[in-house]
Amino acid sequence: xxxxxxxxxxxxxxxxxxxxxxxxxxxxxxxxxxxxxxxxxxxxxxxxxxxxxxxxxxxxxxxxxxxxxxxxxxxxxxxxxxxxxxxxxxxxxxxxxxxxxxxxxxxxxxxxxxxxxxxxxxxxxxxxxxxxxxxxxxxxxxxxxxxxxxxxxxxxxxxxxxxxxxxxxxxxxxxxxxxxxxxxxxxxxxxxxxxxxxxxxxxxxxx
Numbered sequence: 622x623x624x625x626x627x628x629x630x631x632x633x634x635x636x637x638x639x640x641x642x643x644x645x646x647x648x649x650x651x652x653x654x655x656x657x658x659x660x661x662x663x664x665x666x667x668x669x670x671x672x673x674x675x676x677x678x679x680x681x682x683x684x685x686x687x688x689x690x691x692x693x694x695x696x697x698x699x700x701x702x703x704x705x706x707x708x709x710x711x712x713x714x715x716x717x718x719x720x721x722x723x724x725x726x727x728x729x730x731x732x733x734x735x736x737x738x739x740x741x742x743x744x745x746x747x748x749x750x751x752x753x754x755x756x757x758x759x760x761x762x763x764x765x766x767x768x769x770x771x772x773x774x775x776x777x778x779x780x781x782x783x784x785x786x787x788x789x790x791x792x793x794x795x796x797x798x799x800x801x802x803x804x805x806x807x808x809x810x811x812x813x814x815x816x817x818x819x820x821x822x823x824x825x826x827x828x
Contacts, residue, residue, distance in 0.1 A: 626681065630710035630736075634659040635682035636673050636703075640694045644822025646743050647762045647788050648726065652696030655828070656687060661704040663730050663750040667768060667794050673704040688717040698724040701737075705730055711737030731756040746779050757782040764818055767801050768794040773808055780814070790818035 626632060636659040643653045660676030661668075672678065691699050699718055701711065707729050715725045715737040726741040731752025735742075744760035746752045757763075760783045765776035773791075780789055791809065793801040809815045822828065 626676070626709060628710060630713040631684050632681045633684055633687070633709055633714065634676040634679040635687060636670075636679045638687065638690065639828050640696065641828045642822060642825065643698075643700060643726075644825070644827070645792060645818045645820050646764050646790055648698075648700075648741065649818070649821055651698065652694075653698045653700045653726065654691045654694050654696060654723075655700045655702060656691070658701065658703045658706045658709065660708050662708075663705055663732055663747050665747050665749055665766075667766075667796060669795065670704075676704070676708075684714045684717060687714065688721065688723075691718065691723060692721045697722060698726060698740075700726045700728060702728040705732060707731075707733035707736065709736075715739065729756075731760075735759060744779075744783070748775065752779070754782065758784055760784070760787050762788045762790065764790040764792055766794050767791050767805055768797060769801075770804065773804075776815075789815045791815050792818040792820070795820055795823060 636657045638656050640654050643649055643651050659673050659679030661674045706727060718725050719738060724740045727739055728743045730747045731744045732750040735756050741761050742759055743762045743764055745764045763779060763783050791805045793805055805817055809817055
């Protein structure tokens with residue numbers, strides 16, 4: 622249960638960990654070690670890892686053990702994802718990763734306070750639980766999942782809240798990609814500050 626997770630972040634509910642190729646966004650194509658933490662209350666109906674929502678289903682794991690395992694792989698970059706990883710204090714985990722010269726990336730909805738030291742913050746805001754305004758200026762990458770036409774206007778709202786150096790991505794929701802991708806192509810051609818992100822790992826058939 623969430624209240625048993627120590628506030629210092631030395632134990633975290635680990636759903637899965639795997640070494641793969643980053644499939645989407647700015648770092649597409651790069652080798653990375655993914656650490657997926659359990660626990661999320663954002664509740665996206667199209668979430669493809671709904672089994673991550675309940676933190677109690679996933680074993681509390683020593684952050685030191687997570688770091689040691691990550692360090693055994695040649696790609697020295699870790700992506701912390703979820704679930705919603707910022708439910709937890711990630712200061713300890715990222716400090717230990719950086720001590721081993723491992724780059725730290727996070728994928729977050731921004732719905733919780735920012736913790737941890739990050740080389741790259743991918744903010745993927747969700748309508749179901751909006752990002753905190755104190756997080757959006759720190760995003761290196763804004764990645765908006767487009768499920769229907771109204772999401773373009775919503776994406777522009779958050780583009781106004783990030784820094785001018787933040788990369789802007791529109792990504793078709795996988796189950797609706799056939800309908801949505803042509804709309805994104807037209808939108809990006811008309812609004813070239815945006816770029817297209819595709820879930821290339823699904824085309825490559827890797828995790």
